[in-house]
Amino acid sequence: MNIREFKDKAISGFSKLTKQEKIEWLISNVFENPREVIREFTEYWHKDETRQRVFDEISENTLTNFYLPYGVAPNFLINNKMYVVPMVIEESSVVAAAAKAAKFWLDKGGFSTQVLSTIKIGQVHFKWTGDGEALRAHMPVIKQSLRQAVKPLTENMEKRGGGLIDIELIDFTDTEEDLYQLRASFETCDSMGANFINSCLEEFGRNLPILLSDNERFLTGKGQCEVLMCILSNFTPESLVRAEVSCAVEDFGLVEGLPAEQFANRFAQAVRIAEIDPYRATTHNKGIFNGIDAVILATGNDFRAVEACGHAYASSSGRYSSLSHAEVSNGRFRFWLDFPMSVGTVGGLTKVHPLAKRSLELLGKPSAKELMQIVAAVGLAQNFGAVKALVTSGIQKGHMKMHLNNILANFEANAYEAERAKEYFLDKVVSFASVREFIQGIRAGAIKNFKA
């Protein structure tokens, strides 16, 4: 087929079709079983059309709702306050591990957390062909003008205690000809602040060339200013929260058969490995994000932003490394996490998605700062649970039940077959082959009268 023919198979104006028309187009052009597909897409709709429209309008070309399990992890004691934490996640064992870790630390004082800072960052990238020294010298004047230019945008944020903090000039000309950057810092209070920051930056971008073309007033050399792009940075190392647990080593008692001291040392050693080996650090941090993203999703925040920031931070030493750290010293065990993130409890989806709103109610309507602390505590709890399992009984024990379920679903096992398989594999190694053999056995009548 040449490009002409592909274009004939393509569709124009798909986004303008109604939801029903979109589904009909898919059925005529892609799916094999029209009736089943229509039934499925429609059965996931909310029965109330008005409520369904809210979800349809969150994104584009929407056909239906993708269900993700909404669960809770109770017993989180954070800074002497009890929380039941909402978690949205499709991976098994994550919520169970968080709940177990919360309970584990409950009688050891729980989690202590603090927000170290809350500064957000935005950038105006531009080229300036004129004198760099003069540009630097006149930054105070430029800053003053830019601050004035965004006054209508920052006024409301200032009333809430936030606003534009500072604008810094960054010189990239040693790497790239004529390249500079305005790096602006903001305080956005309880909002994640993306729209606020981007609006301010685009206003800077509109004003900067005008300020620089008026160069006789304050610049010695002539030059051209070309603004390349204006956008916030998701890397916010100064919007930082710390979560920590600690206890006397002896308080551990026996952990899955391991004596307290041996457990503490093996745990600290495992964290140390994640500090020195990027291959291990990736998975170690992935475990932290299992907990973090589940709360981020449940509260209507943006997990891609939180992931990008956290992982970039994990690499800031020059080697991708663990986000958490542990030490055993003078008979005390300490385990902590420094995590940068930008979240909101107003704006964005937080009020639009009914369950996101409900999640915030469940958490006691926290401020953004309080939410940062809850999220970090859950990340640390998740990490604790994973590393604890790894250095004691191993990770597969907990995963095998779910693995078996998935394989059974693959063979479309009925309720009877699934029950028999669960009994049989309680003490046996689950693999695709062994489950297939077992199911084939049942179906051939060979295990007809099997009882556990």
Place this chain on the structure above:
Amino acid sequence: MNIREFKDKAISGFSKLTKQEKIEWLISNVFENPREVIREFTEYWHKDETRQRVFDEISENTLTNFYLPYGVAPNFLINNKMYVVPMVIEESSVVAAAAKAAKFWLDKGGFSTQVLSTIKIGQVHFKWTGDGEALRAHMPVIKQSLRQAVKPLTENMEKRGGGLIDIELIDFTDTEEDLYQLRASFETCDSMGANFINSCLEEFGRNLPILLSDNERFLTGKGQCEVLMCILSNFTPESLVRAEVSCAVEDFGLVEGLPAEQFANRFAQAVRIAEIDPYRATTHNKGIFNGIDAVILATGNDFRAVEACGHAYASSSGRYSSLSHAEVSNGRFRFWLDFPMSVGTVGGLTKVHPLAKRSLELLGKPSAKELMQIVAAVGLAQNFGAVKALVTSGIQKGHMKMHLNNILANFEANAYEAERAKEYFLDKVVSFASVREFIQGIRAGAIKNFKA
């Protein structure tokens, strides 16, 4: 309150309660409005109890389903094949941008992609107090024994063309006393392979100390072997896919008012900035993940794994950097992405979640390799859309409609008020303050007879 009292407020055995009992406990202990909460949690259940149970069992302590919009981006031409790509995402503009970028490249030949390799990694971390040189010398014997030990696990995977590839000894003793690692490589065909790999690794971990305690046979020095943990690595730089678009610069024509050459150069400059500035790289890559995660979610894969791998890869040069690259050379524009990921089209949730299964059908039941290519193409498309917007009209123009919707939801605007606001703000700056003023105006009757 002291720890004793907190424990009294805690709950034991929460996970053992039924779903109804869990909701009742939350209502008695946390929520203010019992009737509303029960109504809300239950109205998001699937009306068919059997189907709902599938979602309840995916995770733990589940109460209801969190709806995420399920949409599609049509017109993706990838390696001369047309796709309609399913996307699950809560952020507005992502699906629209993907669909727009797909259309943009459709008549320029579409996306070309290739899988560069598909090797997965697993690790056994251990301490060995004996002679390191002897350990190294005897690795061939150890490897042979370990390969034999996992035969029952690898047999089935071998039939599908995969299995254990190799086991390498990594020496960490220059950083950490006695620390070594077995780094095993696997081919897992169409499955993500997490359970397969972890099962093999735990078998290695059980056998390694036995092999090393039998040290008279092959080791000169005596020593102790302590296995610390056995687990796959989510960092899979050798499970790598490349996606690319290219065209003659002049084929761009006018892009949002910019002449072709100027657009191409500004675009390449913007990508270059993401290569040299980690602050920009974080947001640049976040945009790539907007597209990637939406497909990963829609197909029942694990976005935390894909995020961790991609970001660790982005930092592998020692400075966190852009995952995509662009060049303008000899009148041609080229834009590409090398992206490591581990995904599956069998196993995990792919068959368990009905819409994940449906997504794979929509994509023509792809192999894992084909899915890697689709995912990478969508990531590149998303990145193209974001950078194109940034270097032309700016990002806020597209976001403002959604921003306005969110602010209106915050003020609980009714349909009439929302319609009036949308007309009014078509050509005005949207901010929290300006929308509040407008809504207050309507409510005070001041804008009663407003017509656009």
